[in-house]
Amino acid sequence: xxxxxxxxxxxxxxxxxxxxxxxxxxxxxxxxxxxxxxxxxxxxxxxxxxxxxxxxxxxxxxxxxxxxxxxxxxxxxxxxxxxxxxxxxxxxxxxxxxxxxxxxxxxxxxxxxxxxxxxxxxxxxxxxxxxxxxxxxxxxxxxxxxxxxxxxxxxxxxxxxxxxxxxxxxxxxxxxxxxxxxxxxxxxxxxxxxxxxxxxxxxxxxxxxxxxxxxxxxxxxxxxxxxxxxxxxxxxxxxxxxxxxxxxxxxxxxxxxxxxxxxxxxxxxxxxxxxxxxxxxxxxxxxxxxxxxxxxxxxxxxxxxxxxxxxxxxxxxxxxxxxxxxxxxxxxxxxxxxxxxxxxxxxxxxxxxxxxxxxxxxxxxxxxxxxxxxxxxxxxxxxxxxxxxxxxxxxxxxxxxxxxxxxxxxxxxxxxxxxxxxxxxxxxxxxxxxxxxxxxxxxxxxxxxxxx
Amino acid sequence: xxxxxxxxxxxxxxxxxxxxxxxxxxxxxxxxxxxxxxxxxxxxxxxxxxxxxxxxxxxxxxxxxxxxxxxxxxxxxxxxxxxxxxxxxxxxxxxxxxxxxxxxxxxxxxxxxxxxxxxxxxxxxxxxxxxxxxxxxxxxxxxxxxxxxxxxxxxxxxxxxxxxxxxxxxxxxxxxxxxxxxxxxxxxxxxxxxxxxxxxxxxxxxxxxxxxxxxxxxxxxxxxxxxxxxxxxxxxxxxxxxxxxxxxxxxxxxxxxxxxxxxxxxxxxxxxxxxxxxxxxxxxxxxxxxxxxxxxxxxxxxxxxxxxxxxxxxxxxxxxxxxxxxxxxxxxxxxxxxxxxxxxxxxxxxx
Numbered sequence: 106x107x108x109x110x111x112x113x114x115x116x117x118x119x120x121x122x123x124x125x126x127x128x129x130x131x132x133x134x135x136x137x138x139x140x141x142x143x144x145x146x147x148x149x150x151x152x153x154x155x156x157x158x159x160x161x162x163x164x165x166x167x168x169x170x171x172x173x174x175x176x177x178x179x180x181x182x183x184x185x186x187x188x189x190x191x192x193x194x195x196x197x198x199x200x201x202x203x204x205x206x207x208x209x210x211x212x213x214x215x216x217x218x219x220x221x222x223x224x225x226x227x228x229x230x231x232x233x234x235x236x237x238x239x240x241x242x243x244x245x246x247x248x249x250x251x252x253x254x255x256x257x258x259x260x261x262x263x264x265x266x267x268x269x270x271x272x273x274x275x276x277x278x279x280x281x282x283x284x285x286x287x288x289x290x291x292x293x294x295x296x297x298x299x300x301x302x303x304x305x306x307x308x309x310x311x312x313x314x315x316x317x318x319x320x321x322x323x324x325x326x327x328x329x330x331x332x333x334x335x336x337x338x339x340x341x342x343x344x345x346x347x348x349x350x351x352x353x354x355x356x357x358x359x360x361x362x363x364x365x366x367x368x369x370x371x372x373x374x375x376x377x378x379x380x381x382x383x384x385x386x387x388x389x390x391x392x393x394x395x396x397x398x399x400x401x402x403x404x405x406x407x408x409x410x411x412x413x414x415x416x417x418x419x420x421x422x423x424x425x426x427x428x429x430x431x432x433x434x435x436x437x438x439x440x441x442x443x444x445x446x447x448x449x450x451x452x453x454x455x456x457x458x459x460x461x462x463x464x465x466x467x468x469x470x471x472x473x474x475x476x477x478x479x480x481x482x483x484x485x486x487x488x489x490x491x492x493x494x495x496x497x498x499x500x501x502x503x504x505x506x507x508x509x510x511x512x513x514x515x516x517x518x519x520x521x522x523x524x525x526x527x528x529x530x531x532x533x534x535x536x537x538x539x540x541x542x543x544x545x546x547x548x549x550x551x552x553x554x555x556x557x
Numbered sequence: 558x559x560x561x562x563x564x565x566x567x568x569x570x571x572x573x574x575x576x577x578x579x580x581x582x583x584x585x586x587x588x589x590x591x592x593x594x595x596x597x598x599x600x601x602x603x604x605x606x607x608x609x610x611x612x613x614x615x616x617x618x619x620x621x622x623x624x625x626x627x628x629x630x631x632x633x634x635x636x637x638x639x640x641x642x643x644x645x646x647x648x649x650x651x652x653x654x655x656x657x658x659x660x661x662x663x664x665x666x667x668x669x670x671x672x673x674x675x676x677x678x679x680x681x682x683x684x685x686x687x688x689x690x691x692x693x694x695x696x697x698x699x700x701x702x703x704x705x706x707x708x709x710x711x712x713x714x715x716x717x718x719x720x721x722x723x724x725x726x727x728x729x730x731x732x733x734x735x736x737x738x739x740x741x742x743x744x745x746x747x748x749x750x751x752x753x754x755x756x757x758x759x760x761x762x763x764x765x766x767x768x769x770x771x772x773x774x775x776x777x778x779x780x781x782x783x784x785x786x787x788x789x790x791x792x793x794x795x796x797x798x799x800x801x802x803x804x805x806x807x808x809x810x811x812x813x814x815x816x817x818x819x820x821x822x823x824x825x826x827x828x829x830x831x832x833x834x835x836x837x838x839x840x841x842x843x844x845x846x847x848x849x850x851x852x853x854x855x856x857x858x859x860x861x862x863x864x865x866x867x868x869x870x871x872x873x874x875x876x877x878x879x880x881x882x883x884x885x886x887x888x889x890x891x892x893x894x895x896x897x898x899x900x901x902x903x904x905x906x907x908x
Contacts, residue, residue: 173811299813306811311804315903316826326812361902377812 120191120281121148122417123172123302123385126236127251128287129183130164130171140487141167141180143441146236149385151192152411154418156432156449158425158464162484164441165421169387172286172419173304174294185234187250188286189267192384195301199266199284201276203293207266210246210282213259219245226253233513233548250285265289300330303378307390309371313362319346319373320358323380330381345376350406368399372406379410385417386410392427404431425468429453437461440495441487446514447524457517457526459502494529502530506541513547560898564891571887578883579876583627587620591870593639614639627872631880636873641865647877651859658858660770661850662843664778669786670836677793678828682820684798692790700787704846707780708853715776777854781846785839792835796828803827830901837893844882 130142142164149155157165170176172188190196200207223230223243232240235247250267254260265288270281289297298304306312314322323342327333333341339358346354349372362370371391378386388407392400404427411418420431428435428449435452437445437460445458456462463480465471472478482499494500497507507529517531518524529544594610595602611617615626630636634648642650673696680689715729779786800806801824809819848860859878866875897904 175807175810295813295815297813298811304808304811306804306808308804312808314805314809314823314827316830316901317823318902325809325814329813363903374808377808381813 120283122151122153122190122192123286124148124187124189124191124283125168125172126187126189126247127234128168128171128186128188130167130176130180130186131183132180134179137488140441140490142171143487143491144233145436145438145441145443147436147443147446149417149419151384151417152415153434154407154411154420154432156428156435157419157421157438158423158428158435159438160423160464160480160484162440162486163438165423165438166389167441168438169304169389169419169421172385172387173298173302174286174289175298175304182287184228184252185230186252186287187236187247189250189283190286190297190301190385191281191283192301193279193281195384196266196268196282196284197276197279199293199296200268200279200282203266204276206261206264206293207268208249208254208260208264209268209271210249211268211271213249214245217245217259219243219248222248222253222257222259225257227256231548238547250283252288263288263290263293265293296330299326299378299383300381301383302385302387303381303383304387304389305371305374305378305391308394309367309374309391310394312374313370315362318359318361319365323358323373323377326377326380342376342380345380346373348379348410349373349376350402351376367395368402371395371399371403375403375406375410379414382414383416385419387419387421389421390423391420393422393424400427407431425464437464440484442491442495442527443514444496444528445517445526447518448522451518451522451524455518455524457524457531458496458528459500459530460496461526463499463501494527504529504537506537510541510545511548512544515543515547560895564895567891567894574887575880575883579628579631579880580624582876582879583624583872586867586870586872586875587623589870591868593870593872596640596869596871597643627876630873631876634877634880636877638866638871638874640869640871641862641874647874650862650874651877651881654858654862656858657774657856658847658851658860661774661778661781661847661856661858662840664771664774665782665843665846666785666836666840668778669782669789669839673786673789674793674832677790678797678825680790681794681797681828682801684794689794693794696787696790700784700791702783704780704783705849705853707783708777708850711776711780712853774856777850777856781843781850782839784842785836788835788839789832792832793828796831797824800824800827826900830897833896833900834893837889837896840889841886844885 125145125147128142128145129140132139132141145164145168147155147157157168159165167176167180171182171186176182220241220243222245223240226248230253232238232243235243235251237243237247246267246269248254249260254264255262265285266282267285268279268282270279272278272280284297286297286302313319320339320342323345324334324338327338327341331341343354343358346358351357351369351372357365357369362373365373371394375391386407391407392403395403407418407420408431410416418431420428422428432449434446434448436443437452437458439460445452445456445461447457452461453465456465460480463478466478467480469477480499485495485498487495491511493509494503494507494512497503500507510529512527512529514525514527515531516524517526517533529541532540532543535543593614594607594616598606598610615623618626627636630647634651636647638645638647638650676692677696680692683689718727718729720728801820806819806823809823814823844860847858848864850856851858851861852864859881863875863878863882865871866878
């Protein structure tokens with residue numbers, strides 16, 4: 106279903122497959138609130154690989170888990186976060202099956218004025234909360250998708266399908282819309298997991314259940330999302346195993362995970378994730394536990410799968426070398442925030458953020474002196490919303506303002522190549538005081554009361 | 558094929574074990590201070606009576622001849638009791654009293670399995686909730702109390718409820734099926750079990766008699782199984798907790814499986830792996846425990862008979878019972894290994 110429909114979908118040119126806006130995931134412990142993901146925005150297109158890179162503890166995995174809906178208590182995706190899944194076929198399917206959870210924005214637009222609604226929101230919101238630059242750009246869609254419609258009685262807590270454009274009344278007439286992943290629950294959540302978004306985990310040695318055959322575990326997914334069972338499912342499972350390059354798949358399908366090598370197990374896990382033909386594949390450090398030759402094979406396999414099936418891949422790793430090889434776009438994360446966003450060539454040729462530069466310098470072989478250069482210190486655990494630059498204490502180029510102004514994303518590359526960084530050193534051409542002001546305004550100007 | 562070869566190998570290896578166990582028993586009884594003749598005739602008996610009995614029992618023969626006879630008789634269950642029931646066939650004696658012991662043992666295994674394990678799984682699925690803490694704490698307390706002490710307390714309590722004197726007017730004698738005496742009164746005749754449970758099984762069950770027998774055995778079975786119950790509870794909890802947080806559960810969730818499917822299919826199957834040796838090991842304890850329990854609750858079973866045979870140096874009877882116990886334990890061990898390979902595919906018979 107994926108290949109043809111994506112081609113027909115007129116919408117994919119403008120809207121990404123999945124659009125993460127101001128994602129905030131926090132863990133509430135007795136001692137403190139850990140803001141593991143704090144305002145992450147990124148988007149992923151079909152057929153595109155987006156890399157997410159950063160040190161351990163920078164919030165990469167929690168971002169992935171939030172998209173999968175796998176964040177569990179005491180963790181919570183906070184209000185204001187929005188993850189929009191735009192694939193039209195899925196939206197139509199959901200609108201058809203879960204019509205009770207569908208919000209028709211084409212109707213609501215006439216009834217509500219977004220600016221007026223903004224004034225009624227109880228909590229403090231800024232344009233940044235909705236991933237917008239200016240307050241007057243905020244749309245009704247933004248407000249409702251971020252979950253603020255619940256308290257005003259416009260949306261129900263379990264509404265998750267948002268229709269933005271349609272030609273008629275039937276679900277097939279929907280021409281644009283999205284599924285708000287953060288609002289999914291129960292059956293709707295499970296249909297999305299595995300069925301539309303697949304995930305490959307870090308450790309292939311433990312991510313398969315040791316007491317069931319590999320085939321059994323693949324068939325479980327086939328049964329769940331594609332209604333295949335018995336012979337048919339077995340045949341499909343064998344085909345999947347063949348597709349991920351497992352030799353003698355007909356025999357292997359009846360073997361247990363411990364009879365597979367590490368690389369083969371990761372192939373089996375990938376086959377399992379692909380079983381339901383997802384539109385998006387999240388790979389959470391899929392090659393970290395494998396040796397380098399196997400790693401190369403797995404990366405090649407993923408590239409091949411992407412070419413065949415035109416799926417979007419979110420690739421999480423801390424290995425800059427892997428990022429350079431697989432991704433089209435890169436998000437560099439630090440302490441729960443994306444601090445630099447660029448296509449892979451700009452990022453490696455022209456890294457802007459001091460943290461990105463530090464990361465690139467700590468790849469063995471690229472340092473200037475004898476010793477390997479490292480970034481001193483550790484990633485801090487963010488417990489409060491940022492009022493400074495979280496990297497400042499470790500940053501070689503930090504100045505006084507870094508401790509009091511939270512940087513916002515600014516264009517740092519050539520015109521139009523979407524290279525942004527959140528650092529007070531930019532925009533480069535401005536003098537320091539003006540630069541700092543740009544950032545200060547970006548984060549404070551839109552606070553409520555100022556512009557409303 | 559390889560499974561059967563493995564079982565055969567295990568059986569062959571168990572021959573020296575059986576041999577050493579029964580030899581050890583023979584040495585202890587024959588070379589120790591216990592004297593079957595004195596046990597039968599009294600400490601004061603002298604002269605011709607003693608001599609005649611010694612000859613009768615073959616105690617005058619050289620020790621190696623005695624040992625030879627003992628081994629043959631034990632392995633074929635063909636000996637005759639010296640003291641406990643003079644001249645009676647060991648095989649028949651054991652057959653008569655095996656019923657109550659099996660009845661007690663079966664309930665002592667089943668009750669903890671069906672109470673302790675579900676409680677443990679429930680606690681593991683709801684960690685750190687009040688019900689988990691209650692289950693856990695009572696498990697620890699339950700396990701810390703020794704069998705024999707618990708048994709005496711329970712007996713005293715049950716007896717005290719006669720005539721509705723228990724708390725809230727509880728009367729053990731009238732709770733459920735009416736019983737004349739509390740568990741353990743000497744008038745209890747458990748041999749009736751065979752009549753009710755054995756023969757009428759073909760035509761139908763006498764349920765009221767079944768429940769009477771169940772009620773009679775219940776306190777003993779619960780107490781005998783108490784430590785297994787607590788062990789299974791605590792181990793079940795840990796096993797479930799460990800598996801619930803494992804990576805393959807995460808994968809299963811990412812696949813979109815329902816929570817219930819994940820728990821029943823993926824978690825429980827894995828949680829069973831560490832439980833199997835616990836259950837079979839507890840079965841060993843039951844055999845030892847039944848000796849004490851049958852003594853306290855006055856149940857006329859194998860354990861009690863074994864106790865008396867040891868006390869009176871009734872070598873043929875004690876030897877036969879020990880041989881039976883050894884065989885049971887070895888079979889349980891082999892059964893455990895076979896179960897292991899069924900539940901956990903990673904365990905094989907190859908090197």
